[in-house]
Amino acid sequence: MSNETPYARLTPDLVLDAVTTCGLWPDGRLLALNSYENRVWQVGLEDGKPVVAKFYRPGRWSDAAILEEHAFARELADAEIPMIAALAFTGRTLLHHDGFRYALSPRHGGRAPSLESADQLEWLGRLIARIHSVGARSSFAHRGHVDRETLIAQPMRAVLASNLLPPSSTDRYRAAVERVDRAVAARYEAVGPVRNLRLHGDCHPGNVLWTDDGPHFVDLDDARTGPAVQDLWMLAHDERAMEALLEGYGSMRDFDHAELALIPALRAMRQVHYAGWIAARWHDPAFPAAFPFAAEPRWWEQHITDLHEQADELE
Template identity: 75%
Template sequence: MKLPEINTATPYAGLSPDLVLDAVSHCGLWPDGRLLALNSYENRVWQVGLEETAPVIAKFYRPGRWSDAAIEEEHAFALELAAAELPVVAPLVFDGQTLRQHEGFRYALTPRRGGRAPSLESTTQLEWLGRLIARIHSVGSRQPFVHRGRVDRATLMQAPMQAVLASTLLPASLQANYRSAAQRLDDAVAMRLEAIGPVRQLRLHGDCHPGNVLWTDEGPHFVDLDDARMGPAVQDLWMLAGDERALNALLDGYTQMREFDDTERALIPALRAMRQMHYAGWIAARWHDPAFPAAFPFAAESRWWEQHIADLHELADGL
């Protein structure tokens, strides 16, 4: 049966609280009417209370971002990690399926797992995280992703650059300056990657920043594999390391469980540059979603783009 069309200009306009509750009910669960919208811009995420059991998290995927095969590959990776007794929140399975569809929306349910942000000043916690990331990578190295892409310039630099240039957010007076700065940075990253040479690629968490790690009295657990893709091991480490001390602590834990190619340290400036360019492109590409102007009003100001252009030049200088 063909699913109803979703308006990609306002992709979540039809995602009402009643639809969320109905979607959870279609999994054979019994919502009690309690809904809590959680902080998420790329997708829409709700905590849904259930009768007599713990709440679940319902994640509704942004239409058009990932194919069904790519989402299912993410789910399979999460389940593989959970089966290896790693503290990763994996999707729930209903009738043999993790990816569900309801009224044109694709969604998945996961258990609710609370926690607090890790203390990245704590050497003990950093080493603990390093050990767990090494174990994730041991599982991730077993086979490649087929449908989820890579950490590369095409995805994280060139596509975002085109999104910015096509957007009305970037003032016309800054178009040439932005194009020059973005191209200069892309060229600098390309030279850095060529100088380093090939490094091993494996399945990654992909977006392993402090907000995607929750700490409890029992230790940490990882959430949100939405950006899982192929890439170098250091991609899952550098965002947790605010400085060289923290990176060394993470790697002290990591190398207790798995070898680390120290050549990958030299990738960090390039990965940081990719992330910064991608951030602006992501906002520009999603500006039609009403949540984005509300959350990122600064992106409508010329001075923000002026600073972004200056930042791109500074990053290029650092490479």
């Protein structure tokens, strides 16, 4: 399958055929859900609730890493944590059809959480603590880590290898990223050893759906190993919000408050990774359409400025 246009053959008919091969009967209703890394569809069924079909980007994760994602989700669900887990067909959760790897899961609706609500933040804190209690039981063998190689070095190489970064900005971009890298390394050294565990990995408001019965978590596609604070900082827009999250978290599990000093480092790494992710995926037609600003020199100028500001904060 071409890496240039990895989803060119993923037509609606192919999606429906893939669901049919699992013994389900689609009613023809398809709704594309927001996803750039993978392709995700809501598929209506004739005799039941819709399912969500997730088609994995070729080459991103190995089969073993995807199966670890599925096993972690099932482990969380079995612990009565509201996490959406993949459905199994003849004992298999990772399915194959016409060259694509995919998984089906139940469709659960919901709305974004209110990050202004202390009650909702405390609830999220309790659930994240429970996720981490399960995550600490064992380790990932095939998934990545929250580290400088993954979130700084690899994205920088992707940017430098792309045609997006203006040649006149190459040296300044490299210098900015290398400065961030040194500052992140120094911050980690200053904080000292922290406990790493299996994480959700991308715990932002878009991956939490709230209903009248409370929240549930979706999308373990970025599940990896790292410090507990990685699953908290993206939900906390200010100190008050973090206090509410930690109030809930601390009622279920101890939290090492020294990890809070890692937040600027994690934020800086995510910013470097974001630009590298766009550069690495630019050949996918969905990316120029969704992120047209990345083709403009002024965006890269601002990105370089932002990186220096992140380094200033860390230093």
